Amino acid sequence: MILAYDVKHMTCYYSEMFNEQEELTPAGPPLGDRRARRRQETITEILDIALDVMTEEGVNGLSLAEVARRLGVQPPSIYKYFASIMAVYDALFLRGQVEHLEVLRAGMATGGAGLEALTKGLEASGRWLLENRALAQLLFWRPVPNFAPSPEAFAPSQEMVRIQREALAGAVAAGQLGPAADSDEAVFLVSILITGALTQAMANEPELSWGEGRFTPLFPRLMGHLADIYPPG
Amino acid sequence: MILAYDVKHMTCYYSEMFNEQEELTPAGPPLGDRRARRRQETITEILDIALDVMTEEGVNGLSLAEVARRLGVQPPSIYKYFASIMAVYDALFLRGQVEHLEVLRAGMATGGAGLEALTKGLEASGRWLLENRALAQLLFWRPVPNFAPSPEAFAPSQEMVRIQREALAGAVAAGQLGPAADSDEAVFLVSILITGALTQAMANEPELSWGEGRFTPLFPRLMGHLADIYPPG
DNA sequence: TGCTTAAGTTAATGATATTAGCTTATGATG
DNA sequence: CATCATAAGCTAATATCATTAACTTAAGCA
DSSP: OOOTTOOSTTTTHHHHHOOOOOOSSSOOOSOOHHHHHHHHHHHHHHHHHHHHHHHHHOGGGOOHHHHHHHHTSOGGGGGGTOSSHHHHHHHHHHHHHHHHHHHHHHHHHHSOSHHHHHHHHHHHHHHHHHHTHHHHHHHHSOOSTTOOOOHHHHTHHHHHHHHHHHHHHHHHHTTSSOGGGSSHHHHHHHHHHHHHHHHHHHHHOTTOOTTOSSSTTHHHHHHHTHHHHSOOO | OOOTTOOSTTTTHHHHHOOOOOOSSSOOOOOOHHHHHHHHHHHHHHHHHHHHHHHHHOGGGOOHHHHHHHHTSOGGGGGGTOSSHHHHHHHHHHHHHHHHHHHHHHHHHHSOSHHHHHHHHHHHHHHHHHHTHHHHHHHHSOOSTTOOOOHHHHTHHHHHHHHHHHHHHHHHHTTSSOGGGSSHHHHHHHHHHHHHHHHHHHHHOTTOOTTOSSSGGGHHHHHHTHHHHSOOO
């Protein structure tokens, strides 16, 4: 899925909306090896804390002052690492995309092939997203006014669409689905199913995991009926 | 749909999460007729402006200071009408629920019966929600940290579920769907379809209306395949 | 060993939500 | 019609933000 925010296949909204690219991290000049490592560690630490805060207070509840407090530092110090709070959101968006892509890939590898692999992959993705709700909301919804992900942060999403088309093509080749399933349209259709299940679960069942509750258990069934929509042979 | 935020059928999340009910409007003592009308007009005006601001700046971009500015008044004056910014969100949530319910009802009345009426109703609902994105996000997503709708604001959602079950029961009676479709599960399943289409459209195609783009045109087709999931006879 | 500069600091600016307390003028009531 | 309660406005103040400017310090490369 991750159709939210795709840019290549998803026509042009984000391509129009990308923020002007100021440096997101205030320039990383030729750092000595040791210094560079320390710096990277601090950046990671800031992002971890930011994620904690977002998980506790909501995506929009992120406050650099609170992050600084937990890091044991004064608020302006954060600006040595991130140009603005939007840059923090962007870094988290990128982190979310990358991790999520990896989870989808790994999930698909556990299944068989074609439709089965796709379903397994999307379930793994769903499980991960419900375990990382703050990231999921950042990736799927538009909770933060004036935030639009940078092209870099957005890039993994195109790979995600490619992978899914590949799986659908595999399902067609295996005779699980009709040839019409090898299309962007089918990817969008699948994205509606997974996004619907996830959105309902996130909004209504914040305590439950994938496979629990009233929505996510229906997802595999819906995927199974893909063959009704794209009948093989 | 509107399963997001339902409370009766949607188990218990919101019932646990309802905010302690402080007065949302700072007490409405026995107002004279004229005064009461003026007051109500001002309240409506504030909500209209708040909706404008949310539409322009995002749901979380609402600022009482900005509302006051547009109303031509100092920020503290808003507090004569609403106890807090959360009370404004709650009033808008209620307004959204009520209008949305009416739209669904009217939409269903235009179609035939059973499955057809349900599809017509949900399409009308989708059209309205895309025309009222700020409200849609407030109703479906959880964009505002620490906001939970009051039971009053939430109530219309139960009626919405009831109406949909009724339509599904009608579809079963008409032989369009199998008996298993007369269930809460089927309502949840339908809610996944509509929520998925709407979420994708809202996140990725903010300029487009219902029926345009890559997601919402797929919805009627998905509804048509409900008979595959709940085969009649 | 010394010096560059990364990484921290404090101080200040202009937003915000909200509370307290004062003023005014509307309109219900005698 | 006059009175008076009070609705509805105001200003001032508090506490929270994000962010910028300008300074200090100390790490670590040469």
